[in-house]
Amino acid sequence: MFNRRDLFLAAGAAAGAAAVLKAMPAMAEEAANLPRREVELVAPPFVHPHEQAASRGPEVVAFKMPIIEKEHVIDDNGTKIHAFTYNGSIPGPLMVVHEGDYLELTLVNVPTNQFDHNIDFHAATGGLGGGELTHINPGEEVTLRFKATRAGVFIYHCAPAGPMIPWHVVSGMNGAVLVLPREGLTDGAGKPLKYDRIYYVGEQDFYVPRDASGAYKTYASAADSFVDTMEVMHKLIPTHVVFNGAVGALTDKHAMPAKVGETVLIIHSVANRDTRPHLIGGHGDYVWLMGKFANAPMRDLETWFVPGGSAVAALYTFRQPGVYAYLNHNLIEAVELGATAHFRVEGKWNDDLMMQVRRPAPVG
Amino acid sequence: MRYSHLGIVATVIAATASLAAAAAVIAPTGGAPSVAHRAGVATLQPGWFAYRPLGDFESAGKTIDAPARATRLDAPLDVMVEPVSQADYAHCVAAAACPKLKNVDPAAVDLPVVGVSWLEATAYAEWYAAKTGEDWRLPTDQEWAYAAAERFRGEPPASSGDDFARRWLAKFDADSALARQVKAPQPFGHFGLNTLGVGDLSGNVWEWTNSCYERRALEAGGATRLLTRNCRVRALEGEHRTFMSDFIRDGVTGGCSVGPPPTNLGFRLVHSRASAVARVISGVGALFAAL
Numbered sequence: 001m002f003n004r005r006d007l008f009l010a011a012g013a014a015a016g017a018a019a020v021l022k023a024m025p026a027m028a029e030e031a032a033n034l035p036r037r038e039v040e041l042v043a044p045p046f047v048h049p050h051e052q053a054a055s056r057g058p059e060v061v062a063f064k065m066p067i068i069e070k071e072h073v074i075d076d077n078g079t080k081i082h083a084f085t086y087n088g089s090i091p092g093p094l095m096v097v098h099e100g101d102y103l104e105l106t107l108v109n110v111p112t113n114q115f116d117h118n119i120d121f122h123a124a125t126g127g128l129g130g131g132e133l134t135h136i137n138p139g140e141e142v143t144l145r146f147k148a149t150r151a152g153v154f155i156y157h158c159a160p161a162g163p164m165i166p167w168h169v170v171s172g173m174n175g176a177v178l179v180l181p182r183e184g185l186t187d188g189a190g191k192p193l194k195y196d197r198i199y200y201v202g203e204q205d206f207y208v209p210r211d212a213s214g215a216y217k218t219y220a221s222a223a224d225s226f227v228d229t230m231e232v233m234h235k236l237i238p239t240h241v242v243f244n245g246a247v248g249a250l251t252d253k254h255a256m257p258a259k260v261g262e263t264v265l266i267i268h269s270v271a272n273r274d275t276r277p278h279l280i281g282g283h284g285d286y287v288w289l290m291g292k293f294a295n296a297p298m299r300d301l302e303t304w305f306v307p308g309g310s311a312v313a314a315l316y317t318f319r320q321p322g323v324y325a326y327l328n329h330n331l332i333e334a335v336e337l338g339a340t341a342h343f344r345v346e347g348k349w350n351d352d353l354m355m356q357v358r359r360p361a362p363v364g
Numbered sequence: 365m366r367y368s369h370l371g372i373v374a375t376v377i378a379a380t381a382s383l384a385a386a387a388a389v390i391a392p393t394g395g396a397p398s399v400a401h402r403a404g405v406a407t408l409q410p411g412w413f414a415y416r417p418l419g420d421f422e423s424a425g426k427t428i429d430a431p432a433r434a435t436r437l438d439a440p441l442d443v444m445v446e447p448v449s450q451a452d453y454a455h456c457v458a459a460a461a462c463p464k465l466k467n468v469d470p471a472a473v474d475l476p477v478v479g480v481s482w483l484e485a486t487a488y489a490e491w492y493a494a495k496t497g498e499d500w501r502l503p504t505d506q507e508w509a510y511a512a513a514e515r516f517r518g519e520p521p522a523s524s525g526d527d528f529a530r531r532w533l534a535k536f537d538a539d540s541a542l543a544r545q546v547k548a549p550q551p552f553g554h555f556g557l558n559t560l561g562v563g564d565l566s567g568n569v570w571e572w573t574n575s576c577y578e579r580r581a582l583e584a585g586g587a588t589r590l591l592t593r594n595c596r597v598r599a600l601e602g603e604h605r606t607f608m609s610d611f612i613r614d615g616v617t618g619g620c621s622v623g624p625p626p627t628n629l630g631f632r633l634v635h636s637r638a639s640a641v642a643r644v645i646s647g648v649g650a651l652f653a654a655l
Contacts, residue, residue, distance in 0.1 A: 076544050076547070076624065077547040078546065078547070213467070214466075251540075251622070252536075252539070252540035252622060252623055252624075253537075253540040253541065255536075255540070320529070321529035321530075321532075321533065322529050322532050322533065323532060323533070323536050323622065335616065335621075336616060342536075342622070344533065344536060346533065347529070348529070349527065349528055349529040356528075359422060359425060360579065360591075360592070361591060362591055362592060
């Protein structure tokens with residue numbers, strides 16, 4: 001029933017959008033004359049190849065992304081949800097452009113889907129972040145273009161209507177856009193900051209209903225799960241808080257590799273709840289708190305804050321080999337609910353930075 | 365001491381190969397009639413086997429792998445063919461000797477009880493021993509390893525020299541490679557019998573042992589010296605060895621921990637059958653150890 005109501009809403013919105021477009025003056029001339037580049041998206045935590053400092057002038061950077069509704073396992077016990085995804089992954093892929101570029105997205109609602117969807121870019125200006133112009137039903141596609149007017153890292157998410165908004169977001173429909181300054185990152189005082197690797201961590205809260213025995217319930221369809229899931233959501237206590245879609249998606253053999261001496265840019269987005277990333281054994285050398293590059297980065301942070309509905313960029317140069325846990329430093333959420341990642345760092349141990357002066361031994 | 369050690373690894377291969385012959389009897393033994401669903405029992409005969417002791421080892425101030433030792437089971441050992449079932453455990457609860465647990469079905473005669481801490485496993489063992497008049501108890505880590513035979517994995521050696529970071533990453537890789545198991549307890553027989561006729565070892569239930577965490581130093585002559593023993597932490601055996609605080613009912617991984625946690629915590633009991641023959645063999649073992 002929610003589905004049908006939303007289809008109706010979506011149809012109305014589409015008609016309205018068409019009227020708005022017709023009334024617009026021809027302001028798209030500039031973008032039409034710019035070079036156009038198509039970029040293939042990559043599943044997180046990896047990011048598609050890109051320049052850090054732009055070697056060319058502004059361009060139209062075109063992406064294509066299917067929306068895929070699918071069953072998705074979120075923990076080691078095989079707990080399954082009906083996920084809604086951008087490009088098949090949770091979070092959706094990171095899209096990288098430069099300030100002054102135009103981000104053009106073709107969004108495809110594949111015919112096998114059950115629901116209407118759209119996309120709201122926090123990096124975009126007007127039109128509810130593009131949400132008003134991108135409502136599509138199963139079997140439809142739409143192309144949106146917006147000018148990247150501010151440098152920073154911004155989330156995007158689905159925002160169809162009413163209760164569909166939080167439901168779609170906690171079913172996996174969120175991701176991030178990285179708008180780099182044309183000259184690349186700097187420390188705020190003119191010193192360029194470069195990274196050797198970039199990883200995209202998307203934090204996700206799930207609200208899975210339980211049966212009388214306490215076991216997680218599974219449902220024949222997403223629609224069947226809606227009423228129970230909303231009940232759990234209303235209590236505001238997630239059953240799972242995970243990185244990249246599932247408990248363990250970035251730990252153990254899925255650890256993010258790096259080497260001593262390499263500088264890593266970690267993008268951390270969270271669409272719904274607040275979080276506080278911490279790198280155990282490391283630091284945030286430069287952290288753009290609130291994620292916007294017109295502001296100078298903060299230095300030497302131990303833990304940084306990411307308000308729900310935003311993303312943060314943190315730069316760190318690894319100085320010691322070994323295992324680093326990167327987690328939400330609400331340790332209940334990290335250890336019990338799943339919000340943990342690992343970095344696996346190779347290199348030579350530096351005794352000057354740390355050494356075990358005396359082994360564990362009986363007291364005395 | 366139930367075990368004698370012989371620091372010659374080369375002799376172990378042959379001893380291990382003859383393990384299959386060591387299980388002489390697999391037969392239900394008579395027990396207290398009030399215990400309705402007593403599992404079958406495998407009686408293991410004494411023998412040598414290769415064993416890396418549990419805990420952390422050091423030598424000359426460096427972390428080393430636990431030294432492999434030819435180790436001997438000195439006396440015949442009765443081992444429950446299956447872990448203690450939910451129905452078994454429910455009897456102990458009904459007798460007010462074991463704490464009530466979640467998800468224990470008194471009708472489940474063919475499902476292992478899981479979500480059990482060492483404290484509850486020990487309470488069950490004490491109740492069961494009193495009921496049967498036999499000294500049923502949790503196995504030591506060595507006994508479990510012997511009974512598991514070819515299913516025993518323990519802690520694989522890190523084998524990456526003494527560079528701290530390389531050992532650490534090697535352990536990370538080894539732990540990361542461990543497969544995750546399904547959570548739901550499986551009916552007895554699902555994971556099959558080993559060559560000694562002991563069932564469902566190293567499946568998705570990790571089993572409590574009586575062995576405490578230890579830190580030892582390897583001395584120049586090959587002997588080990590105990591540095592620390594912590595008995596609030598006990599060894600669990602299964603698809604890999606792990607240590608757990610005695611009050612924990614369910615292992616969870618996360619944060620700095622690496623690799624899958626033990627999927628379920630359960631247990632089975634053993635009891636020793638001391639015999640004149642076993643004592644003689646034990647004497648021979650001690651003689652070997654003295655050489």
